[in-house]
Amino acid sequence: MRALPGPEGIDLAPWAARHAFPSPGEVDDELARIAATHPRCRLERLGLSRGGRPVTMLIVPGGPRHVVVVGGPHPNEPAGHLTVLALARLLTRGDNLTSGIGCTWHLVGCIDPDGAALNPWTGMPLDLTAYHRHFYRPPLAAQPEWTFPAPGFSRPLPETTILHELLTAVRPEVYVDLHNADFGGAFFVVNRPHPALSGALRDAAARHRIPLGHEGIDTIGWAKDGPAVHVMPPVGELVITPPGADGPSHGASSLHHLPPGAIGVMPEVPLWPARTLPAPSTGPGTPGYPELMRRTAALLHERCHLLEELLDRALPHLPGDAAVFTDAAADTLKAAASCAELWRTMAAGPVTRDQYAAAADGAACLPLRAAGMLLRATATVPVPLNSRPAFTGAERTVPTEAFESWDKDLRATAPAPYPLHAVVGLQTATALTAAAIGP
Structure with a gap:
């Protein structure tokens, strides 16, 4: 060649x-x-x-x-x-x-x-x-x-x-x-x-x-x-x-x-x-890769549940053109939930470091993707007026706070590109x- x-x-x-x-x-x-x-x-x-x-x-x-x-x-x-x-x-x-x-x-x-x-x-x-x-x-x-x-x-x-x-x-x-x-x-x-x-x-x-x-x-x-x-x-x-x-x-x-x-x-x-990820040690009582995988699946499930609730609360107040982001966020959360279930099942057996690393990356990035798209959707709604009191600050502040917290966690373990x-x-x-x- x-x-x-x-x-x-x-x-x-x-x-x-x-x-x-x-x-x-x-x-x-x-x-x-x-x-x-x-x-x-x-x-x-x-x-x-x-x-x-x-x-x-x-x-x-x-x-x-x-x-x-x-x-x-x-x-x-x-x-x-x-x-x-x-x-x-x-x-x-x-x-x-x-x-x-x-x-x-x-x-x-x-x-x-x-x-x-x-x-x-x-x-x-x-x-x-x-x-x-x-x-x-x-x-x-x-x-x-x-x-x-x-x-x-x-x-x-x-x-x-x-x-x-x-x-x-x-x-x-x-x-x-x-x-x-x-x-x-x-x-x-x-x-x-x-x-x-x-x-x-x-x-x-x-x-x-x-x-x-x-x-x-x-x-x-x-x-x-x-x-x-x-x-x-x-x-x-x-x-x-x-x-x-x-x-x-x-x-x-x-x-x-x-x-x-x-x-x-x-x-x-x-x-x-x-990314820099925790590794199991050999001492008694320390988590191995199956346990780390189980924790990763639980973390992803928890973050998805929060975003699903926020999305459900926001949808009635969003204009039609926000659907490009809400539909994509909902699809991302659906895929993330499937991943969480797969990883939970895998944790019942042997887990390699590479499998755990892939799961850890997914648990960190998939919720951030969905949160980013949800924030882009809610940004299409104007500042609440008296005629729209149902769309409160929570629909804006909670996903913002979640995004900032998860982003900080990810950046703490991420190297330069x-x-x-x-x-x-x-x-x-x-x-x-x-x-x-x-x-």
Whole structure:
């Protein structure tokens, strides 16, 4: 395999200087500039989002093998916006990574521009408080990544249809969906085992000095293709209709809809290193990882219960346009409650340190995400008037106090973020490695 650029070879100007990420509009502008200055490249508008925003793709020709790379699969995961630009700059620097390996590249800047527009913190220097206070991640049924056709689910979003049609038309041999996580080490999700690729991805993480994370909140119990590489389960194991529901709350993933024989990979690259967490000691009467897991599940359940009560109290007084945040907060709390129950069950058996660390991160971050979105919803209500005495200060002060307390706890255990050159470098290396190795 050809030598790949290291972190020092990644061009992130001007965003690295302020440790921030570009907006979808800035990504589109830069892709347009690259297309205008490189005649062999072509810029395509694939369609419009639900809110009327363009979904744009840069094509860098180079051979009969096709690679599709997608940024922004979740709107709170903007690292891929910058990675798409870094890739575009690398691929137009010379032919080594295009015709040199026989690949034509299709780079989608952001697949959910509407959601990304609701995360204003991406343009600020990366900061935990700003991240959670201005947080937005839509419910599962409103995520392009999880609304592909599946048994019992046929409600694809316009953005999902755009991506589905692109995959059908291009039939890529390699597909890379650029995700980022919050804390810990890097891990990867693949659509099928591929030992050569999995080993190369672990090597790439080492080159970019990001340790491997062996468990993710969403991947506990999934099959693995070696350390830190998880295999996406069949759609039937993930899309489940709850009792009494009309259908499942989400559809399939993009990894379930690739052409036969294609390789798909989701790099989950963290923005912050692992937090400082308590470890069990060996003395008698001290808690082991199962007990720490049980306490973590109880803490998450307690915080979710508080937020659910606050949300129920606030809903009657919120305007209709607050639903974008309240629906997302309710979905986050539902997911958090499921995690708490899973972790409570796991605590009855052996628990590894990595499993406990994933649970501890979830218990710290999921309530902050929901609290941030609840605060954004209540901010849409004007100062109470005599005609609206029911909306009291408690609906504002209690979630604010909870947010500030939980944020303080999280910051006490959180390190400084990874350098952007490492985060984007590893995502870039994932795409280049997968293209070079192929299916």
